[in-house]
Amino acid sequence: MHLRSRRSQMQQTIYPSDPYTFIKHRSYAHYLNCWLPVFLQTRDTATVVDAFAGAGIYSQGDPGSSVVVAKTLLGHSRLQRFRGTLRLLSLEERPDRAAELERQRQKVPSAAQLKWRVLPPGSFAENAQKLRDYTHRENDGDPVLWLLDPYGPADLAAESVRACLDSGPRDEAIISFFSKEMHQRKTVSTWQTAMQRHFGTNSWRTVLDHQSQPEGMTALVEAYCSDWRSTGLYASYFAIRVPNETARYHLVFLTHAERGLECWTKMQRRIDPVLGRGASPASIDAPTLFDGIAITSTMVEILRGYAGQEKTWQQMRIDAMQAGQSDRLLRAGLQELRMTGLAFRVEPLEATTPWPEGCTVRFYSEADLRDADQAEFN
Numbered sequence: 001m002h003l004r005s006r007r008s009q010m011q012q013t014i015y016p017s018d019p020y021t022f023i024k025h026r027s028y029a030h031y032l033n034c035w036l037p038v039f040l041q042t043r044d045t046a047t048v049v050d051a052f053a054g055a056g057i058y059s060q061g062d063p064g065s066s067v068v069v070a071k072t073l074l075g076h077s078r079l080q081r082f083r084g085t086l087r088l089l090s091l092e093e094r095p096d097r098a099a100e101l102e103r104q105r106q107k108v109p110s111a112a113q114l115k116w117r118v119l120p121p122g123s124f125a126e127n128a129q130k131l132r133d134y135t136h137r138e139n140d141g142d143p144v145l146w147l148l149d150p151y152g153p154a155d156l157a158a159e160s161v162r163a164c165l166d167s168g169p170r171d172e173a174i175i176s177f178f179s180k181e182m183h184q185r186k187t188v189s190t191w192q193t194a195m196q197r198h199f200g201t202n203s204w205r206t207v208l209d210h211q212s213q214p215e216g217m218t219a220l221v222e223a224y225c226s227d228w229r230s231t232g233l234y235a236s237y238f239a240i241r242v243p244n245e246t247a248r249y250h251l252v253f254l255t256h257a258e259r260g261l262e263c264w265t266k267m268q269r270r271i272d273p274v275l276g277r278g279a280s281p282a283s284i285d286a287p288t289l290f291d292g293i294a295i296t297s298t299m300v301e302i303l304r305g306y307a308g309q310e311k312t313w314q315q316m317r318i319d320a321m322q323a324g325q326s327d328r329l330l331r332a333g334l335q336e337l338r339m340t341g342l343a344f345r346v347e348p349l350e351a352t353t354p355w356p357e358g359c360t361v362r363f364y365s366e367a368d369l370r371d372a373d374q375a376e377f378n
Contacts, residue, residue: 013096017058020240020248023271023279025068027238027251028147028174030270032072034263039143039170040082040113047135047144049164051124052151053090055097056104065147066090066101070108070116079113088116089131095121124148128160132167143170153178154193158200158227165233165254172255177224177237179217179250183207186216201227214246221250225322228254234261236322238268239278247278258314261321268324299325299333303343307365310346313357331355341369 032048039046048069056064063071066088073079073086090105092098098121105118119127135144146164150156156175165171185191186207195204203223210216225235233254239247253264271279302319320330334355337343345351347360355361 012059013094013100014055014057014059017060017062021058022062023240024149024176024251025063025065027267027271027279028065028068029072030267031174031253031263032069032145033076034266035143035145035260036073036076036086037078037082038259038263040084040086041078042083043142044084045087045138045142046084047087047089047142048147049131049135049144050088050090050147050149051128051131052147052149052155053092053097053101053118055092056090056101064101064104065149066116066118067104067108069147070105070114073114074109074111079111082113085112086114087135088114089119089135090116091119091122091124091127091131093121093123097121124150124155125157125160128163132164136167140168141170142168144168144172146171146173148173149176153182153191153195153198157197161254162200162231165256169256172253172257172260175252175254177221177250177252179220180213180248182220183210183213183216199224199227203227217247217250221252224252228252229322232256234258234318234322236261236264236268236324238272238324241278241280250278258318258321261318265321265324265326269326272324296329296333296336298323299329300336303333303337303363304365306361306363307342307368308363310360310362313355313359313361316361334361337363342366 036046050066050069053066054064056067058064069088076082090101092101098118102118105116108116136142144164144167146161148156148161161173161175165173182191182195182204186195192204196202198204203226204220206219206223207216210219221237225237228235233256235252235254237250237252240249240251241247253260255261255264299320302323302325303316306316316330316334317327320326325333331354334343338354342364344362345354345359346362348356348358351359
């Protein structure tokens with residue numbers, strides 16, 4: 001939901017949805033469609049914490065985020081194979097919305113695989129530690145997906161996110177990141193304070209160097225992801241766009257596990273099949289003239305950055321997934337660079353495919369080629 005419109009309608013228990021909220025919820029659903037069977041087919045418990053849950057319904061009748069999570073589980077094609085239970089914990093600060101959310105919860109069909117609890121009204125900041133303890137009270141290894149969709153950066157401190165993600169090796173988070181508003185208000189002191197709290201570092205100040213809104217928004221979200229990567233997490237982001245393809249805000253994904261990145265990348269490619277970087281109301285889930293064609297520009301740019309280095313398949317794959325790129329695009333990008341003499345497989349010496357899993361690749365730059373040509377000419 002547009003940040004201004006959300007703020008202006010804070011007095012309403014149930015407020016309108018919009019196309020961007022639909023994209024966000026569709027992103028949740030696609031991610032969960034991959035995430036749920038990974039854990040519930042092999043474990044007893046997995047948890048989703050919807051920490052800014054709202055009323056569970058919008059004024060047009062669209063379902064809220066917690067209802068989307070519940071219905072994604074109940075409608076999953078493998079539901080009957082799930083041996084485990086999904087615990088859904090919904091937290092909403094306003095009592096009127098929490099009460100409405102409970103009414104919406106009661107309308108959702110019951111199932112053995114779902115235990116949904118609407119928590120007493122309260123803020124995430126006040127309840128982060130309790131939620132962390134509760135979700136891991138039985139086993140630190142139980143997977144937890146944190147849906148963190150605040151009304152603005154001031155509502156989500158980095159220290160609270162860190163406390164949640166540090167609680168278990170299978171904890172992940174999807175965070176609504178309001179890059180447009182942060183760029184627009186970058187010189188406002190209250191917003192600077194909010195960004196300092198949101199980032200937990202000074203890296204947000206990179207936005208002060210960018211007058212261009214698209215460049216400033218990208219600098220912000222990349223700095224935010226870089227901060228989290230420096231703590232040992234994998235981080236990726238996905239743009240929620242307006243019709244002219246300018247990003248409205250971003251979803252940031254944080255995980256400890258390569259498997260989580262795989263599910264996130266599948267979501268990105270499902271919603272944005274061309275580039276995997278973001279979706280608008282006009283493009284979400286849409287068939288495209290480029291179906292079946294590998295659009296390698298993003299992947300090639302990443303691979304060119306390896307010039308002068310050797311990279312293993314796993315190293316390349318992690319970088320690719322954090323940029324929303326699939327294995328197929330990674331291989332296509334490698335093939336493109338091979339054809340121009342900039343990438344060569346070092347190991348294995350022999351293989352049935354050009355770029356097998358486990359391979360090591362050596363990268364060169366155009367300057368290396370020019371130098372080699374000049375040396376040969378001389």
